[in-house]
Amino acid sequence: xxxxxxxxxxxxxxxxxxxxxxxxxxxxxxxxxxxxxxxxxxxxxxxxxxxxxxxxxxxxxxxxxxxxxxxxxxxxxxxxxxxxxxxxxxxxxxxxxxxxxxxxxxxxxxxxxxxxxxxxxxxxxxxxxxxxxxxxxxxxxxxxxxxxxxxxxxxxxxxxxxxxxxxxxxxxxxxxxxxxxxxxxxxxxxxxxxxxxxxxxxxxxxxxxxxxxxxxxxxxxxxxxxxxxxxxxxxxxxxxxxxxxxxxxxxxxxxxxxxxxxxxxxxxxxxxxxxxxxxxxxxxxxxxxxxxxxxxxxxxxxxxxxxxxxxxxxxxxxxxxxxxxxxxxxxxxxxxxxxxxxxxxxxxxxxxxxxxxxxxxxxxxxxxxxxxxxxxxxxxxxxxxxxxxxxxxxxxxxxxxxxxxxxxxxxxxxxxxxxxxxxxxxx
Ligand code: ADP
Ligand code: ASP
Ligand code: MG
Numbered sequence: 001x002x003x004x005x006x007x008x009x010x011x012x013x014x015x016x017x018x019x020x021x022x023x024x025x026x027x028x029x030x031x032x033x034x035x036x037x038x039x040x041x042x043x044x045x046x047x048x049x050x051x052x053x054x055x056x057x058x059x060x061x062x063x064x065x066x067x068x069x070x071x072x073x074x075x076x077x078x079x080x081x082x083x084x085x086x087x088x089x090x091x092x093x094x095x096x097x098x099x100x101x102x103x104x105x106x107x108x109x110x111x112x113x114x115x116x117x118x119x120x121x122x123x124x125x126x127x128x129x130x131x132x133x134x135x136x137x138x139x140x141x142x143x144x145x146x147x148x149x150x151x152x153x154x155x156x157x158x159x160x161x162x163x164x165x166x167x168x169x170x171x172x173x174x175x176x177x178x179x180x181x182x183x184x185x186x187x188x189x190x191x192x193x194x195x196x197x198x199x200x201x202x203x204x205x206x207x208x209x210x211x212x213x214x215x216x217x218x219x220x221x222x223x224x225x226x227x228x229x230x231x232x233x234x235x236x237x238x239x240x241x242x243x244x245x246x247x248x249x250x251x252x253x254x255x256x257x258x259x260x261x262x263x264x265x266x267x268x269x270x271x272x273x274x275x276x277x278x279x280x281x282x283x284x285x286x287x288x289x290x291x292x293x294x295x296x297x298x299x300x301x302x303x304x305x306x307x308x309x310x311x312x313x314x315x316x317x318x319x320x321x322x323x324x325x326x327x328x329x330x331x332x333x334x335x336x337x338x339x340x341x342x343x344x345x346x347x348x349x350x351x352x353x354x355x356x357x358x359x360x361x362x363x364x365x366x367x368x369x370x371x372x373x374x375x376x377x378x379x380x381x382x383x384x385x386x387x388x389x390x391x392x393x394x395x396x397x398x399x400x401x402x403x404x405x406x407x408x409x410x411x412x413x414x415x416x417x418x419x420x421x422x423x424x425x426x427x
Contacts, residue, residue: 001163003035003131003154007171007424008228009073010040014423018169018228019080022126026086031121033161035131035154036077038069041427043132043147059104063133063144067093070130070150078128088126091116093133093142097160098153100134100143107134107143108211109152112160129157151212159219166221168208169228171423174235175200175207177412178263180419181426182403187414188234189261191241196261196357199389203353204266213237229422259358259365260410265403266351267396269299270324271381273316274331276341279306284315286338287331294330296323299351300384300393312341318382318393321347349381350399353391354406366390372409378402 002025009015018036026032037043046065050057057065074090081088097113120127131150136143145152151168158166175197176186192200194217201210207225216223216237226234277283284303291298299318306313319327324345331343359365369390373380378401382393394402407413 001033001035001154001158001161001166003150003166003168004037004077004228005150005168005170005424006037006040006042006073007422008169009036009077010423012076014039015073015076015080019077019084021169021228022077022081022088023084023086026126033117033121033127033129033157033163034077035129035150035157036070036073037131037150038066039073039076041425042069042072044427060141063104064142066144067130067133067142070132074128074130078126081126081128086126087124088128089120090128090130091120092130093153094135096127096129096157098129098134098156099137100145102136102139102141102143104141104143106146107136109134109145109156109215110137112156114157114160117157117161129153145211146209148206148209149211151209152215155212155215155219155221155223158221159215163221165224166216167224167226168212169226170207171227171229172207172419172421173227173230173232174225175205175237176262176419177260178403178407179205179207179265180421182265182400183263183407183413184418185413185415186262186407186419187412188419191236191238192261193357194237194239196355196388197237199353199355199386200262200264203264203355203389203391204268204351205262205264208237227420227422230420258356258410258412259362260354260356260412261358262355263403263406263410263412264353264355265399266353267399268321269318269349269351269393270321270345270347271316271318271349271393272324272327272331273314273344273346274340275314275344276310276312277315278339279311279313283338283340286334287315287340290330290334291319291327294323294326296320296327296330300382300391302382316382318349318351348396349393350396350402351391351393352399352402352406353389354410355389357388359388359390368409369406372405373402376401376405378405 078088078090099111100107222238
């Protein structure tokens, strides 16, 4: 099972290069199933186009439009493979048996029935599947799995086909200790546990889609993240690290002892502050019930102590930017009832997270992280933690500085070669 991201098939040259890799795998004796994303920034361009004709495109039609991106790349890739003398058949998500629920734009896979893929493989063909899409069990409408969802298609198919592993081909050499576009001295990890990768993906490291990692952990499918532009080994994501080759004498692998697996960042969130909430029992419940009713997932929440004189408090929380408008409308509706003073909306924020299973047993990680941010002149607006993660919200313009400062403070910078970013626009 192989998956190629958009940057790997950005143009005709890319499609031909990927076709060659697929044919190589086939010639090596494998049954090859390929999941492919839309070419380059096609998905973003289609979204821009939709917004030009309608400020709020109907979700059903938007999904229909976006899935066209993957149709283009799958058909071109099948043609390119054919041109190298091997039969390839392309399939939409629906044809490949990817069955989802009906929530457009963020559909969940509920079943995979890959009969047509198995038949194609049985007949000696290479199967090429459009990523990021499925068909709703109830409505029979075409759905998409959310941005970056092709990774999830690949792992879900790998599980259904009982593949040994899933190779995710992208534009960097694996999972690094931070996004190499921000920290060129980031180091490639040999191995990352599902647990750490889940936190990294949840914290915005877009190298892998969150649901893909959840799926891989549930079905115990090892993932190999690697570059489609080089032959190098990438990063293995699984429960147990592969038995490491003996370290050269006198040297131990510092990466394996690291407390911190990596630094992740996320620029897709916004912050809402409810100002002047009466400090009474039940007020917070009412606010968060209204948000839950609007189907909004919150991330961090901070409530200040009320000023003694006024008995009023402020409550701030972060949420996906895409849900900002809906949340503000839902809160506005309960303004009189709750009796708060006003609402503030801020989408100029970013989240920076430090992730590592080693944090459990090492005190002082938080202090070191916060001192590094202070030394870099970065102000912390919100904080949240889990057993193996510390996240802070900072000004969007300071995200890069914060990532670099944290990365350096935990000695993650490599003194050897710089990480290579082979393609993509980082959009
Ligand atoms: P694809 O088109 O192959 O799906 P994506 O753009 O979705 O690729 O994901 C790859 C990008 O993820 C890289 O180019 C890199 O900028 C970004 N990235 C973020 N965090 C990390 C990380 N920790 N390690 C490697 N890449 C990362
Ligand atoms: N093409 C989709 C996107 O840009 C899916 C993917 O690339 O995984 O989000
Ligand atoms: Mg991706």
